[in-house]
Amino acid sequence: MEIHTQKEANATVVAITGRLDAVTAPEYEKAVNELIAGGEIAFVIDFGSLDYISSAGLRGLLVTAKQLKGKGGQVRCANVKGTVKEVFDISGFGTIFQMDDTVAAALANIS
Amino acid sequence: MIQIKHLSKKFGELVVLKDISIEIITGEVIAIIGPSGTGKSTFLRCLNLLDRPSGGSITIDGINILDAKADVPKVRQKMNMVFQSFNLFSHLSVLENLTLGPIKLRGMSAKDAELKALDLLKLVGLAEKADSYPDELSGGQKQRVAIARCLAMDPEIILFDEPTSALDPTMVSEVLSVIRRLAKDGMTMAIVTHEMDFARDVANRVLYMDEGLIYEEGTPQQLFDNPQKEKTRTFINRIRSFNCQISSPDYDLYAMNAEIETFCEKQILPKKTRQNLLLLVEELLQIYNPLLSTTLLDLTIAYSEKKESLELVLESTGEAVNPLDKNLQPDELGLNIINNLTESIKYQRVNDKNRVTVLMKKTL
Numbered sequence: 306m307e308i309h310t311q312k313e314a315n316a317t318v319v320a321i322t323g324r325l326d327a328v329t330a331p332e333y334e335k336a337v338n339e340l341i342a343g344g345e346i347a348f349v350i351d352f353g354s355l356d357y358i359s360s361a362g363l364r365g366l367l368v369t370a371k372q373l374k375g376k377g378g379q380v381r382c383a384n385v386k387g388t389v390k391e392v393f394d395i396s397g398f399g400t401i402f403q404m405d406d407t408v409a410a411a412l413a414n415i416s
Numbered sequence: 417m418i419q420i421k422h423l424s425k426k427f428g429e430l431v432v433l434k435d436i437s438i439e440i441i442t443g444e445v446i447a448i449i450g451p452s453g454t455g456k457s458t459f460l461r462c463l464n465l466l467d468r469p470s471g472g473s474i475t476i477d478g479i480n481i482l483d484a485k486a487d488v489p490k491v492r493q494k495m496n497m498v499f500q501s502f503n504l505f506s507h508l509s510v511l512e513n514l515t516l517g518p519i520k521l522r523g524m525s526a527k528d529a530e531l532k533a534l535d536l537l538k539l540v541g542l543a544e545k546a547d548s549y550p551d552e553l554s555g556g557q558k559q560r561v562a563i564a565r566c567l568a569m570d571p572e573i574i575l576f577d578e579p580t581s582a583l584d585p586t587m588v589s590e591v592l593s594v595i596r597r598l599a600k601d602g603m604t605m606a607i608v609t610h611e612m613d614f615a616r617d618v619a620n621r622v623l624y625m626d627e628g629l630i631y632e633e634g635t636p637q638q639l640f641d642n643p644q645k646e647k648t649r650t651f652i653n654r655i656r657s658f659n660c661q662i663s664s665p666d667y668d669l670y671a672m673n674a675e676i677e678t679f680c681e682k683q684i685l686p687k688k689t690r691q692n693l694l695l696l697v698e699e700l701l702q703i704y705n706p707l708l709s710t711t712l713l714d715l716t717i718a719y720s721e722k723k724e725s726l727e728l729v730l731e732s733t734g735e736a737v738n739p740l741d742k743n744l745q746p747d748e749l750g751l752n753i754i755n756n757l758t759e760s761i762k763y764q765r766v767n768d769k770n771r772v773t774v775l776m777k778k779t780l
Contacts, residue, residue, distance in 0.1 A: 326669070359695055392753060396753065
């Protein structure tokens with residue numbers, strides 16, 4: 306897994322590449338937690354290059370989303386497709402998280 | 417008709433047949449199936465003494481043919497054999513192949529032998545090939561001649577040793593239909609074959625041989641639809657499996673994924689099936705993870721080529737509890753994914769172990 310972060314005007318875009326699973330979820334949590342600790346409270350997670358997600362990855366997303374909620378922040382998911390979308394749908398994450406088709410749309414929807 | 421008791425055969429140190437006991441009744445058609453190298457052909461060759469058994473007895477109509485005084489050529493006349501590679505005499509015409517035995521061994525007149533041979537060639541659909549030589553025939557025709565030659569000796573039983581294994585697929589059916597016809601006419605036969613559909617509809621009884629034994633036997637329905645023993649099931653359902661043991665929560669998920677991928681590639685499973693399998697395995701292992709510091713987990717992934725199904729069996733040590741019990745999970749994320757990917761999940765306590773059997777849904 307690789308994580309690229311990009312600071313935009315109203316949010317930080319976190320693009321995850323590869324696999325978000327039991328092995329990599331802790332890295333993801335650590336990276337996002339560091340950003341939150343640095344004061345970021347608005348996030349767009351870009352799943353466009355993510356090939357695989359398991360429940361461990363979903364838990365990682367939940368943990369960071371809860372943290373943000375406590376700080377009055379928000380997170381939107383962009384580019385969720387293919388097998389990743391299937392896992393989102395099975396788990397009901399498609400309704401828990403706010404979903405956008407593109408990063409641009411997600412940024413526009415950050416309030 | 418034939419009683420075989422404690423038959424064994426060794427080649428030097430190598431034990432091919434351990435202990436075979438079976439009775440063959442007149443009119444029975446027995447199919448002998450099983451993996452290569454389990455002694456099926458050796459068993460047939462022992463029956464008509466092409467290979468001398470190392471122990472046991474074979475009694476035909478009350479006479480033990482392993483007795484030193486037994487008349488071996490006479491035994492072979494009663495039990496004729498059809499070979500995988502035909503074994504016709506290439507320097508003799510088809511007709512001469514059929515008349516040689518009856519004239520030389522049974523003292524038949526040349527005329528009678530020829531009439532009988534022509535009748536038999538008609539029976540196998542090759543009357544017009546009487547004057548041809550074996551080299552002028554196709555594989556299927558050669559094997560039909562071999563069967564006719566066998567019949568020319570009026571055997572009481574015919575032993576078929578993989579009669580279609582050396583044939584082009586297009587020629588298999590002509591040979592099988594001749595054997596079917598013989599079955600219908602009440603010929604007693606023992607057939608070693610890899611043609612499962614054929615074994616199923618021509619045999620009265622099927623023997624599954626493995627480990628030098630008759631490992632399981634039954635009617636075709638019993639053996640093909642409801643095999644009782646593990647190895648029979650594996651063979652009948654053409655099951656290939658992958659197995660690994662996990663004994664620590666710090667197992668290497670990626671190394672295991674790579675092994676599972678290799679296994680899937682060997683079975684030529686579609687990409688989607690592979691992806692779902694890897695996800696299912698990760699989710700299952702996540703659930704077992706807290707237990708792994710104290711228990712040993714045995715994971716088997718079994719693919720049945722016949723049913724095109726994937727089954728996962730997880731056996732873990734420890735107290736009797738279903739590790740997939742909903743109440744034991746911190747959340748339902750993992751179980752939701754598992755339920756979505758599976759057709760059925762079964763829990764059993766077997767040999768002091770917790771066994772969970774998971775049947776994966778077929779991917780469309």
